[in-house]
Amino acid sequence: MGEVKNKQVILKDYITELFKESDMDIVEGAITLELPEGPNEVLLKNLYLSCDPYMRNRMNKILKIEGPATLLVGYVWGFTKWEEYSFVPSSRILFKIEHTDVPLSYYTGILGMPGITAYSGFFEVGLPKKGDKVYVSAASGAVGQLVGQFAKLSGCYVVGSAGSKDKFRFSVFVNTSKSFANNLILHASPPLHLNAYLSTTILQIRYFPEGIDIYFENVGGKTLNAVLLNMRINGRIVVCGMISQYQSAQPEGVTNLKKLITKRIRMQGFVVRDYYPMYPKYLEYVLTKIKEGDIVYVEDIVEGLENGPAALVGLFNGRNVGKQVLLVSRE
């Protein structure tokens, strides 16, 4: 097979606050496509790479940097560096891809880590009941768009929001039709800051006059503070992410936590890794729903490894609509 070029995206140094495209470099190495010596290495050719908000946390000092990727030789999916070809130790978990009658890019999203995240977070941590009032933030993202649909399919009332500070873009989708994601209503430029806006008008008066049973938390900060005022008794806050807080050395303070007491709220964080053993069960659940059109998955696919840094930075500026995927190679 011989030596081939191996383009890579590397992070130049740890990042303290906002990160920029210029924090990353595209370098061109070379790799010899030979079967690895010994039993401890696997050679992969990467097809799709995933852009996810949690990656920002891996760029802080202290933590080891590691890029996620959906990999193909076999096919499999798992975690690698951001590059065209990867050697990974065979001790690393790689999931064998059994179903190829769906887009392979789905293994970075609905059929990969974000999918299990949405499933385990909503069902295992949120413990939904039919009729629950569910609110999802970052609801057009990789995880949020699934939570909304799972909630609807479970007989819940669902409202989601998505937006960015930069553009004051704001989107709310309500459960009026079969698919949650098909009902994403984009409100261009609301007059107030997204979070302040949520606090009074949107949440309580317009969408949750009786309050929220389950809040699927992806953003943190002011939105969380507003939600706390609108939770129902025995409500649950599933803490999946807090994207608004990842880039700040001094995160925003949440001041309404005493509502946890009077409203008997359970606020619980989780990490998807703990739920990987549920993957086969989840696949069974979701594949049928994809094939029958009960679940729709919106992707925002950028082509070319060299466009990866911009796509990753764009997540924090609200540039993407749907799961941000980076296409490295079609085969």
Place this chain on the structure above:
Amino acid sequence: MGEVKNKQVILKDYITELFKESDMDIVEGAITLELPEGPNEVLLKNLYLSCDPYMRNRMNKILKIEGPATLLVGYVWGFTKWEEYSFVPSSRILFKIEHTDVPLSYYTGILGMPGITAYSGFFEVGLPKKGDKVYVSAASGAVGQLVGQFAKLSGCYVVGSAGSKDKFRFSVFVNTSKSFANNLILHASPPLHLNAYLSTTILQIRYFPEGIDIYFENVGGKTLNAVLLNMRINGRIVVCGMISQYQSAQPEGVTNLKKLITKRIRMQGFVVRDYYPMYPKYLEYVLTKIKEGDIVYVEDIVEGLENGPAALVGLFNGRNVGKQVLLVSRE
């Protein structure tokens, strides 16, 4: 029986921030000690009244004001106004006192609402396991001193803190002897603000090198923020109260909530009223332990209804050590 004087403590108006003795008045009414007409009233003579932090929240606009009390005619305990004699509707829950071989004042504390609070919060919400590392704030208070002892009796490692901003008084007790409360070490005037101090030195380095499994939260604010950095994976934060936040129109912001995610923390509020059905079970548990000396209860008893306002205000200045009780009448 005829007419007798009936001294009462009344709140003059709703309170917005700090409350003071002068917000309350002592008035002297009269009451006719006759059996109430109809089946809907109970006549009580109050012996002990309880001073608890949650009462501050009842003084804000919106909420109905209601004083708690331990009552005696029978004997019973329950909730009344702050006065010498009370008529209460028979629809109100009154607990009959069956055990009088313990101090009657205990029914405002260890054998009353604070006792069930500590028991249900620690066992039902905290779900302790033997060996868990437990941290209790406001640990010399009505509830905190019990949580510490329940934790020790359950085979947990326990550290508690208590203090006041005014005096920079600081107390930590560790589980070196049979009784938690007997090991309350008072650190007079530590050099830094109590909460800032907790953050680094006390919590992590000195007392919880491996982190905290259960935090029994009574104070909120900076202490909670410090604890979030020191929780262990799968830790639980039992949110019982946030006394540091009750008097402020602009509560302190909690900035470390994203730790809930990586550490898979469950942070859960509760209200004791939901657990009153457990009262008989709790009594059985605690009475034996009191009689065998396995549990000690520290009370701070002030005598005379006219001294009630000062005692209640004092709770928020850290004036009391142990459960604050107001003795109205010995019989």
